[in-house]
Amino acid sequence: MPFETIRYEIVDRILTITLNRPEQLNAFTVTMAEELIAAFEQASEDDGVDAVVVTGAGKAFCAGMDLSSSGNVFGLNETLSPDLEDMRSRLSDPEIETGVRDTGGQLTLAIFECKKPVIAAVNGAAVGIGATMLCAMDIRLVADTARVGFVFNKIGITPEACSSWFLPRIVNMGTALEWIYSGDLIAAEELTRKGFANQQLAGKSLLDKAYEVAARISSHSQVAVALTRQMMYRNAALPHPIGAHEVDSLAIFYASQTSGKEGVNAFLEKRRANFDDHASTDMPPFYPWW
16 A cells, blocks of 8 residues: 555565654655555565564654644644543544554554564654554664654653653563653663663664565564564463463474474475465464454
C-alpha cells in the first residue's frame, strides 16, 4: 500500500521502515500511527521479510506527537465518557477504537504481535511517542547524538503506548520512574549504561550495524524466530516458570520435526542451514497459544 508519512523498503529480506516527515522532525500524527500499524501487520505476514529496521529521516528519530493540529491533538473524541468496562468489553468498537484508544498503544501492540524481530536505529531525538514506541522494539541501537525523552508529565499527561508495561521490563523500576518523573532528555551514554540501548554508535555506522544484526537473524528459521520472539515476551510475564515450560515443550516438539531437522543436519554436515519455513503458513498448531 502507498504511504504518506513513512517509507517501506525491502532489501535482502530486511525491511526498513523510515519515519518520513523530516521537516517536522518526524512528528507523530494519527496518519503516521495508522500507516505504521499497517506496515507492521504487513511485514508480519510477508515471507519476504525476515527482520525489520526502524529509523527516522533527517536529523531526528521522532519528535513526539504533532501538537500543532486543531482540536484534540491526540485525535480523541471529547464527547465520550468511557470507563474501564468500555475498554474491556468494547475495545474493537469503532467508537472506542477511534475515539478513546491511545494511537501509540495501538502501534506498540501491533509491534508486539509482529512475527518479525524489530531493530530500532535511533538516529536522533526520540521524544514522547518517539521514545515509547522504541520500548516495544527488540533491539535498540542509538547514535552518539541520540536523546530519548519520556516527557509526558511535563505537558500534563501520562505515559502511553503501553510503556508502563514495557519500560520497567527493559530497565529497572527506579530508572523507569526517574526518567518519566523528570521528563529529561536522556543521552546515548546513559541509555546504553542503563540497558535501554543495546549499543551506542557513531551516526554514520548506525544503519550498517542495524543491517548487520538483521542479516544474522535473516539466516535463521523464520518460524523459530517468530516463536522465540513471542515466547520471550509472553513467558517472561507469567507468574510461574511452569507456564514457560509448557510452551517451550510444545515449541521444541514441533520444531524438532521441521526446521530443527535441517538445523541439526547442517551442523553435523558442517554447512549452512537452508531453512525454507514461512511464518505466514508454517507456525505450529498451538500458535497463538495465548
